[in-house]
Amino acid sequence: MLLLITVFLSAGRFLLLSQLPRQADVIIVLSGGPGRLEKAAELFKADNTPYMMLSNSEEPISASGDMLQTAIALGIPPDAIITENIAQSTYQNAEFTLPIMKEYDFTSAIVVSSDFHMRRVKFLFDRVYKKSGIELTYVSSKTPYNSKRWWSDPYSRETTLIEYIKMIGNVFGYNGPESKKALDQIKSWFR
Numbered sequence: 001m002l003l004l005i006t007v008f009l010s011a012g013r014f015l016l017l018s019q020l021p022r023q024a025d026v027i028i029v030l031s032g033g034p035g036r037l038e039k040a041a042e043l044f045k046a047d048n049t050p051y052m053m054l055s056n057s058e059e060p061i062s063a064s065g066d067m068l069q070t071a072i073a074l075g076i077p078p079d080a081i082i083t084e085n086i087a088q089s090t091y092q093n094a095e096f097t098l099p100i101m102k103e104y105d106f107t108s109a110i111v112v113s114s115d116f117h118m119r120r121v122k123f124l125f126d127r128v129y130k131k132s133g134i135e136l137t138y139v140s141s142k143t144p145y146n147s148k149r150w151w152s153d154p155y156s157r158e159t160t161l162i163e164y165i166k167m168i169g170n171v172f173g174y175n176g177p178e179s180k181k182a183l184d185q186i187k188s189w190f191r
Helices: 002-015 038-046 069-075 090-101 115-128 154-171 177-189
Strands: 026-030 050-055 060-062 083-085 108-114 137-141
Touching: 002 050, 002 060, 002 115, 002 154, 026 038, 026 090, 038 050, 038 069, 038 108, 038 137, 050 069, 050 090, 060 069, 083 090, 090 108, 090 115, 108 115, 115 137, 115 154, 154 177
Parallel strands: 026 050, 026 108, 050 083, 108 137
Antiparallel strands: none
């Protein structure tokens, strides 16, 4: 019983992962959440890297427009931006950025996503990049997610459940758009 209580209480904190930024060839920014691009711009301006790769760069994310337009509005020079426009999932972010990394002969990257999303990001990127020889550092952007009391508000509760469902799906090979369809089906059972 004590083990179950411990697992329940620490479920939110387990999702969080952020490493200290270090010098890298490129910052890979995943679409899908507020604050990610701003965190990447902060890292870029701190001279952690000379390039920024936007995964799913055509996704609208701000009043400035899509990721590319927003990055430029945040002061990132257009010639420092590399775009990937196909990814529709976290797995595909990893899958479609890897060939670009190889094309540019990059050997290191900082991967930026939301704080609650980083455990799964690391799991998927480590799996896809496993034999690439590319060193990845994971740096998260802050969100309103309450990891210490994830059950106390609807946003944190739903975020926790969705991340664990997706993580379990990823472990069993459900990746990409088909996993999103399965998640939508599961979510409909609880409505």
